[in-house]
Amino acid sequence: MTSCLRSILDAALLLFCLQLTGLTDDVKAPVIESGLATAERFYQAGKFAEAESSYQVLLKTDPMLVPAEVGLVRAMLRQQKVDESSDTVNNALAAQPNSAALLAVKGDVQFRRGEMSDAEISYLGAKKLNPKEVHAYLGLARLYASYSLYRKAYDQLQSAHEIAPDDIEVKRAWLRMLPRRERLAALEAYLAGSHPDDEEETKWMTEYLDFLRATADKPVHRCRLVSRVEHTETTLEVMHGEDGHRIRGIGLIVKLNDRNTRLLLDTGAGGIMVGHKQAEKAGLIPISAQHYAGIGDKGLQSGYTAVADHIRIGELEFEDCVISVSRKNSVGDADGLIGADVFEAYLVDLDLPGMRLKLSPLPKRPEDTVSPTSLNSEGEEQAHAEQKDAPPEQSSKERQSSAMTPKSAVRLPRDRYVAPEMASWTKVFRFGHTVLVPTAVNDSKSMLFGLDTGAFANILSVRAGRQVSKVSSEDRLHIRGLNGEVNKVYSSAKTTLRFGHLQQTNLDIITLDLSSLSRRMGTEVSGFLGFAMLRVLEVKLDYRDGLVDFTYDPKRRTIFVQ
Template structure:
């Protein structure tokens, strides 16, 4: 997927090109610390690995495992210390290089992550975590076919690594996946904390759909232009843009167009007024320190989004009377239109949708394609429902900033900000999101933000913890590019 503007991107293909070496000997059978690490039970492994590092200060494999475990658990400060120590002690260890690559990936420095993964592979071609890291990197870059090959290679090298095995299972045929998934979940419950809840919710939705396809368009897809309605703080300040939404021919609702979200999320009252059945349970998380919000799903037989008519519409809703965000009825992620090429023209307040050509099903997946008409576009990274663009701050540190049309201002993560500028407490600024009020808000000193060919000086950039989600995150968010910056551009998004 792409945004307009040009930027260098990932190179090379599957082969890491390095001297062939024997696989690392596994010590999981005899070493409890490494056994916990191999099982992806990182919370258990970390204290044991710390003790093992003290006992074996010259063992690079143990130090690499500790760094990898700290990264997975999101222990940033400890990971920084472990990465610096391991890099100084073992600069040429392929295991340490791969673990440092995982840390760079987590922190959003994708060029550095790729460099480290490839360096590990050149030193020892049988470094499973180097291939696994490249799998994650290419998946985030919409290089699905090549990412699959990296994942299969990683599993061939180390089938005992539970984290690699979990990724590998997604590429099995359904019959084989069902056969191996149950026992794997039972033996690795820490990797599937909400599996039973999610399985029950998916079953209820599937039963309600009764083999129907969600968001099936009425008629053949065609070019459509949707008018965007400004959502205002006051007569002179726009905080976002809305799209009209109707459920089964009901009254028009207003949804915030939010590239930082996924699907349709509304308040419970919308579902209850439409007399739709509550299905399953889930969670929604966003800006704020109140934690996750409970959600449920519903299926509408029909809905209309900005003039586009669909059948079997999947809608999520937050429990209770509290609104999702501002005064609007909910929000809609841009990925709802992933079958189209999206062009968002903020100045004209228009959303242009052009149907993408159909592609035949391919079990190996597709890699992104760069057509001549997209030669000047900037590739973006995708992590779940988030679209990120590589951003540099003060010419010092590189991270991933969320492209968020639903954010009324741009922000920088407080941990990332400290790497390149100074921050101070701001007692007057109030920030609120899907997860309630933000408790600790800071102001960053001058920050030059650069992405693609755009560079902007920001004075007093608002800063707070953007990564307070209690669950695991593959990528740490470095900042948010909100509407004030994005509105200067005409965004073109291809989700494929």
């Protein structure tokens, strides 16, 4: 917004405030309602600064106006004013502790700060005060999904939709519940009107709409498993940087159609992504445009989605898979990336000292009888959304009861299952392909760190670094991610990391501004556990249930120089 337009808006708001102060209560009420409606229109149009100003004017007239307090906090959060929004909602609740709406928005602030257990307490408290407080249900749906409690998340979202189906944020969350054709129509309607999304979010939704338009009337690309293999393992490759000497990480040989491709195995990435040159050589068929994001300060990067007829990884062979393609010729100093979430239908064992990737069946729930049948080559939530249109795999109990249920009945999602042999594994948080591990830095409270074999070094956010250590500028280091080079790199004093059942001391750690990543994730990402430390560990991942196990054996040697 130009300074001229800002001045006009400020003058209009001041005039509105002066008009309110001279009105009686009987006359003031409709004027306040009009002011709230104006502020909400700003918010729903994605004009969060203007919404914040409008709510502040209303609160100068009536400091106890709960809708304005709630709207102010939400507008501040959308501008990433995380600490200010926390102070604002805490002050409001001190004056009105029994406000369900304020307690629900406090849960939103705590979720954004990565304070998950506190957020759950706030949301549940809001529901208890007012069983119709829709944002408490929306917050719990998002929270429980990150816990891998998918049935609980489904139930909360279902309740939110029953309470307020026309709420704009309910509409957005409900999109992923719809079959493809209905999702296409609903997304078109959503984007055609005012919606509280920033430019980046709108771009992604618009591109997903193009993907739906290109595929809605065609069979779903299911990435079907065509080889009958339940257990398999394959050798991991050492990946080097552009200079051919610097170790970049570990990777896999993946056959796309009939062409061998060396992909960096990256637990911080989702699905499969290859460079444009590799896509052309493999004969991949483009579908629609796509932008993607990661670490770096060069903005969103352009690419497109494409279809591979065949993918072969070791003994596993799949057909009809959607993957991402970068417009660049290479990705991360390699032909491309493959996220470990690609194998989420299996128990993933990354034996880094032994340089082996082992895949085995996930522990069966007591009622399960099925084995993996597909590959999550797309990554993110899009793959999960498409699975709603696929014929559901049924457990034995579900098959027994199928005669008593309508043929159109949808198989409901299920909560995480912790098998007895996994009772000691670490429960992690899932945001799409990203696995966030509860991690303490020095003597800090638990923070959320991404598990990232694609990042060589351990990384600490500037925000977290200033809380737990001494941060200094580091001009000698140059860091590149999917979004290009990082403009400002810092370092922190030697730190101790505690995660899982392990502790690593005296670590030099790179410090970066991760605020953009945290904004996209919707919660605070305080750092990443990188390959330089993970390479001495055996890391087992159960993506389905949100469980990770780290094992360190000092007797095992690694090929990597320590």
